[in-house]
Amino acid sequence: MKGRKLLMIPGPIEFTPEVLRAMGMATTSHVAPNFIEVFGQALERLRQVFLCPSGQPFVIAGSGTLAMDIAAANLIEPGDNALVVNTGYFSDRFAAILERYGAAVTQVRAPAVGDAPALEEVEAALKEHRPKLMTITHVDTSTAVGADVKGLAALGREYGALVVVDGVCAVAGEEMRQEQWDIDLALTASQKAIGVPPGLALLVAGPRAMDAFRKRKTPVGNYYADWTKWLPIMEGYEARQPRYFGTPPVNLIWALGVSLGQILDEGMDARFARHQRLSKALKAAVTALGLRQVPVAPDKTATTLTAPYYPDGVDRTVLGHIKEAGVILAGGLHPAIKAQYFRIGHMGVVSASDILATVGAIEKGLSQVGYEFEAGVGLAAAQAVLIRQ
Numbered sequence: 600m601k602g603r604k605l606l607m608i609p610g611p612i613e614f615t616p617e618v619l620r621a622m623g624m625a626t627t628s629h630v631a632p633n634f635i636e637v638f639g640q641a642l643e644r645l646r647q648v649f650l651c652p653s654g655q656p657f658v659i660a661g662s663g664t665l666a667m668d669i670a671a672a673n674l675i676e677p678g679d680n681a682l683v684v685n686t687g688y689f690s691d692r693f694a695a696i697l698e699r700y701g702a703a704v705t706q707v708r709a710p711a712v713g714d715a716p717a718l719e720e721v722e723a724a725l726k727e728h729r730p731k732l733m734t735i736t737h738v739d740t741s742t743a744v745g746a747d748v749k750g751l752a753a754l755g756r757e758y759g760a761l762v763v764v765d766g767v768c769a770v771a772g773e774e775m776r777q778e779q780w781d782i783d784l785a786l787t788a789s790q791k792a793i794g795v796p797p798g799l800a801l802l803v804a805g806p807r808a809m810d811a812f813r814k815r816k817t818p819v820g821n822y823y824a825d826w827t828k829w830l831p832i833m834e835g836y837e838a839r840q841p842r843y844f845g846t847p848p849v850n851l852i853w854a855l856g857v858s859l860g861q862i863l864d865e866g867m868d869a870r871f872a873r874h875q876r877l878s879k880a881l882k883a884a885v886t887a888l889g890l891r892q893v894p895v896a897p898d899k900t901a902t903t904l905t906a907p908y909y910p911d912g913v914d915r916t917v918l919g920h921i922k923e924a925g926v927i928l929a930g931g932l933h934p935a936i937k938a939q940y941f942r943i944g945h946m947g948v949v950s951a952s953d954i955l956a957t958v959g960a961i962e963k964g965l966s967q968v969g970y971e972f973e974a975g976v977g978l979a980a981a982q983a984v985l986i987r988q
């Protein structure tokens with residue numbers, strides 16, 4: 600499409616034509632047989648995408664923050680201990696939500712912006728506080744820090760905590776094997792690597808999380824989020840029966856069914872590998888252009904997102920020039936460094952040509968603000984990775 604910009608932010612992302620067509624279909628009744636079939640199938644597919652065959656999926660109208668709210672509302676009772684492995688802005692948000700439901704929250708913080716807490720520190724906090732629940736932000740979208748979810752989840756389980764993963768910027772992009780990695784609840788939102796316009800909160804709760812919910816002594820302190828209301832709806836649709844609690848967003852769920860089908864057609868392993876390859880190419884380009892990244896080390900860096908600092912003498916006005924060159928990027932988000940960096944999202948249907956177009960636009964933008972570098976050095980670095988792998 601001529602004149603159209605490439606959207607390379609950490610959500611919403613680019614969506615496939617098939618997904619967008621589903622959004623434009625004539626809306627039917629939420630109890631129409633063709634809708635019941637799609638909803639039921641989407642729930643089944645969600646289990647496959649989260650790699651959690653024994654999980655209970657929930658698809659509820661709302662954004663990722665609602666998914667976090669639902670997790671906290673249903674799993675926390677007033678006075679419960681909770682531990683937040685804090686890697687940035689969205690970990691702070693999870694702590695605030697948990698506190699809202701009466702949890703006593705302990706936070707293990709990263710030593711610096713762009714870093715992640717060491718496993719030993721997390722273990723010490725688990726030992727001391729014995730939390731009922733522990734949260735991990737898989738990719739902190741404010742810093743592009745990727746957490747060691749597998750290692751942290753194993754640690755959390757060792758100390759009996761329910762392990763909750765905020766996978767909003769990760770699920771279906773970063774490698775995450777919910778059941779194999781012993782994660783009790785993983786959540787995301789539709790507009791990121793799941794590839795559907797904003798509006799769906801998506802959760803998969805494993806058997807221990809559902810058990811903790813069933814054993815609650817106090818009612819869930821949020822009417823809309825209460826699994827007591829939603830579980831029969833999800834079970835009903837999966838059994839291909841009409842059910843009603845709150846009107847489901849029919850077109851978004853059609854689009855979800857399409858996107859999950861496309862994700863599973865690619866295959867989860869192939870999808871993880873593609874995201875890794877493209878991320879490596881973009882990060883190589885950024886480094887070749889002389890830009891440092893917010894994550895302090897490659898093993899602390901997300902796959903779905905890259906967060907470069909502006910080079911000396913450059914500020915966010917470069918983003919306008921990059922947009923002029925055809926690619927929309929995001930500014931900084933973490934309050935401590937907001938004006939010093941920008942963010943490039945690369946998840947979902949992103950391709951090698953999108954990466955090259957993005958690097959080309961970044962080079963153009965940087966040259967227009969007077970930053971000196973050898974033209975094409977970023978493109979060559981990205982292409983070297985793309986050709987090799």
Ligand code: PMP
Nearest residue numbers: 662663664689738740767768788
């Ligand atoms: N957690 C993470 C890691 C996120 O990146 C975001 C959104 N950027 C959220 C939670 C909140 O999601 P939403 O904006 O859809 O409410």
